[in-house]
Amino acid sequence: MQEIILAFTGSLCAAALFNASRKNLFWTGLSGAFGWVTFSWLYSATQQAMLATFLGAVTVGLYSEIMARVVKSPATVFSVSGIFPIVPGIAAYSTIQYLVENKLEEAAGKAVETLAQAGAIAFGILLATAVFRFGARLSKESKSKDP
């Protein structure tokens, strides 16, 4: 519960620093909380960081697409702030940290981890978007077929 509030605060602050409008602030915080809950629950259940990150991003993506339709704002507003708690900023930093300390093998490992996590997040968000676009196209086609 404490972690949910922290993730909520973290995303909300990030969204506000990115100058999201006031009416959206609460919803962006919720986006981060959903993403983090999925991520941390899956991570503790399976111990697989990639899978947890990917599904966390899918959750954020689906939530963003739904909220975009509910409050009529671009989905990016919610997804950019929502992925903030699971984004690999720390892995990116550790890579450089290891480089500075001349631990080259650890640095290479961390670099790959950073890219893989970023890739998992990007694919997760994109999957959600693709599902929604496909759905929109299907409903459009079925409407145009009606006499």
Added chain:
Amino acid sequence: MKTQELMDVALKAGEILLTSGAEIYRVEDTVTRICRSYNVECYSFVLPTGIFISMTRKAQQSVSAIKRIKERRVDLYRIELINGFSRSLQSNPVTYEEAVKILKNIEGTRRYPFGVRLLLAGMEAFAFTLLLKSSIAEGLAALFISMFIYAFKGKVEEIGFFQFFEYFISGIIAGGAALIAVKAVSGLNIYKTIIGSIIILLPGVAITSGIKDALYGDIVSSLARLGEAIFIAVAVGAGVGIMLSVGLPWV
């Protein structure tokens, strides 16, 4: 609307989007959508550092324009406003004067007051430090360091140094302040404190949107963004690393 005037409007809308950190495909889509609302054929090519637009109206010479973009900062509110503007044009194509007025208004929107943003930066550092399973003391240390970095970075931004230099100096400050905090308060983990306090600088979102650009097929922009993200991480990491290698023996 004349083709030249339409070019003005489309270029301005694209510029606002790109300087607000919108995705490449969104900028291209918006420019094309604005032109289509006035029945003008249009091609746009957008990079993170510039916009190229070419328009043709039936039986007229084509008009092209280039705009160089230097500053980029994420501003979700402007993206939202421009998105709404370009969609409203489809059903209601306004005159040139009106469109320019709307765009001026969007460009003039303010961010949250500096004090509020400062507090937010601190809160964010606090929240993320605790998410990393740190103690409250580490969180508080990160909160103050992060607020200090944010204030400093804002001042440097006003003076207008190189972008990466800001990040380098911020890294140095984070490292130095964390060393002092660890020296003053016993029992703090220096790595957790540092990571918490530089979370507002880290390019996690830039890396992710770089990969997102690639998935949409904007390969050039994707590599540019990833490059930018890597430079930011290197600048911050180098700053922190220098401070740590000098200061760790002292602690």
